[in-house]
Amino acid sequence: MLRAVKIVCFALAVAGLGILAASCGNGNAAYRVVNAISNTTLLDPDGYLAVYMNGSSVFPQVYFPDTYPSGSYRHVGGGTDTIDVYGGSSVGVGGHLLFSSSQDLSGSTNYTVVLSGNQSTPPAVRSYTDDNTTTLPLSGNALFRVINASAVTGANGVDVYILPPGTTPTNPPTAPVFNSSALTYLNNDFTPYTNVGLPSGNSLNVYVTPHGERVNSGQPITVSGLTGGASIRTIVVMDTSPGVAPLQLQQLTDVN
Numbered sequence: 001m002l003r004a005v006k007i008v009c010f011a012l013a014v015a016g017l018g019i020l021a022a023s024c025g026n027g028n029a030a031y032r033v034v035n036a037i038s039n040t041t042l043l044d045p046d047g048y049l050a051v052y053m054n055g056s057s058v059f060p061q062v063y064f065p066d067t068y069p070s071g072s073y074r075h076v077g078g079g080t081d082t083i084d085v086y087g088g089s090s091v092g093v094g095g096h097l098l099f100s101s102s103q104d105l106s107g108s109t110n111y112t113v114v115l116s117g118n119q120s121t122p123p124a125v126r127s128y129t130d131d132n133t134t135t136l137p138l139s140g141n142a143l144f145r146v147i148n149a150s151a152v153t154g155a156n157g158v159d160v161y162i163l164p165p166g167t168t169p170t171n172p173p174t175a176p177v178f179n180s181s182a183l184t185y186l187n188n189d190f191t192p193y194t195n196v197g198l199p200s201g202n203s204l205n206v207y208v209t210p211h212g213e214r215v216n217s218g219q220p221i222t223v224s225g226l227t228g229g230a231s232i233r234t235i236v237v238m239d240t241s242p243g244v245a246p247l248q249l250q251q252l253t254d255v256n
Helices: none
Strands: 028-037 049-053 056-062 074-077 079-087 097-105 110-118 121-130 141-148 158-163 194-197 204-210 221-223 232-240 244-255
Touching (some): 028 232, 028 244, 097 110, 097 121, 141 158, 141 204, 141 244, 204 244
Parallel strands (some): 141 232
Antiparallel strands (some): 049 056, 049 079, 079 097, 141 194, 158 204, 204 221, 232 244
């Protein structure tokens, strides 16, 4: 069982994948890519990956734990799209394909595409539908969604707490925000978007702890600058290099 989870602060990161022709389907899908593979430096000696979409280069240098590109979504034709991931330094020198995945990306829909895995877990590609075009938070609330891309959390999973500054999961004792079941890697690995009430300072702290343990280790990620009724966030839980506890969090802005 994972016994200790350190929460690390990270800056806002938003990413996307390039505009390319897809294999089939009508209309364009919008999506962004997160590299949550903590052992990227072991997969490639130069420490980065090269991402191809439908056989064409999209991002030649994709580093952990970044998102691409910064600041917006890109588009691809809706339908079945193939994502190939190469060792960055080997592209053009024998083409060292690390893994490949076909993703069904519907037109007129936004996605977060996460590359995950570590040195003991095979790489995986997962796409998650972003609800940031039709739904806004209730007045005085922000919407949060969490994706668990941490292979080290295993079958026990994690709990997520989103709390006002000055409070912790144990002071006062608080139930997780997403408490129907633990978030586990590649299985029940994401939450629905959920309204969370904003305190007067429009700032909230996000804690991720081992399921059922309420461990308060380190500092939470602080989500600031939220606007009630207009802010939507995705939090991605991922391993630290080299893929062991503690964890780290990456924050994506869906709507601000």
